[in-house]
Amino acid sequence: MVLTGTVGWLASFQLTVDDWRLLRDPTYQPLCNISPVVSCGSVMSSPQGSLLGFPNMLLGLGAFAAVTALGVAVLSGARLHRRLWIALDTGALVGVVFAHWLSASSSSSTVQYSTSSSIPTGCRPVPAHHAGAPRAKTAKPSKSPDCGW
Template identity: 35%
Template structure:
């Protein structure tokens, strides 16, 4: 292959990469769909946890539907102080917060032109949610040593909501990332999957003895 052919292939490869970089990975309707689905899942989990909390208030020794064993148990989590971090049950915050995000998602899917302040407000909401999820996850895995199935649903819902909104802000220029940082932040699907993998690894490692007993390994 002569030098001219090599240069042509290199130019073509560069054009393809440029086109891929230019193509939006977080268009408004896609992010809206993520917020709508994630908001609904988080809201549903929050409602379920709220009902379970009411059950425990009536009978502190009640066995909940999601109480599988001592370490997979909603009841174990709901009876800790972390379950009411701000003085009220966390699920009540989730009911309101996730409902708002679902409504925002529906609005974004309608292709309404959103002002900059609104997009930053959405980012503030998902950032708070994701940070709070991290604190609860760390508490559950490293200190409480229990997993709440409905809490896991909220964790799963929050990650793509956060990463897709960040990608959207990068693509609209609200976050002025460049180069490799820009490419990474736009890859919200990859970031979400990487976060899921990290959490799964932590859960497997930190609860290894319990998994061995549970499955008779």
């Protein structure tokens, strides 16, 4: 629990830093943008990236810190109440379902289609919380820097 909680917290921290950088510079490419299919930038840029009014990565910072703290408590010999274990399992399940929902719901909104053809016009729409940022330019998929194609 200590190891996975720490790794999860570090990943959430990196995502938070990348989100702040993306707010400053809409052309910034986060480290987690591996390919057009595996891309966290599209999720961060979507309205779902701030579902509760703040960046979702902040939920990860808190949740993974709690997992790490509980892991340290168990390693130090503490016996946790059954309800706490049930709450931890429920929280993990909610986190997995939430991450899958984010992936599914944001992937359907990341590719914008031209009204005159079915050629994608860009892979990263400008999100509402990045106010003032220029819109993604229309480009052929083979030359789009946002898509990595």
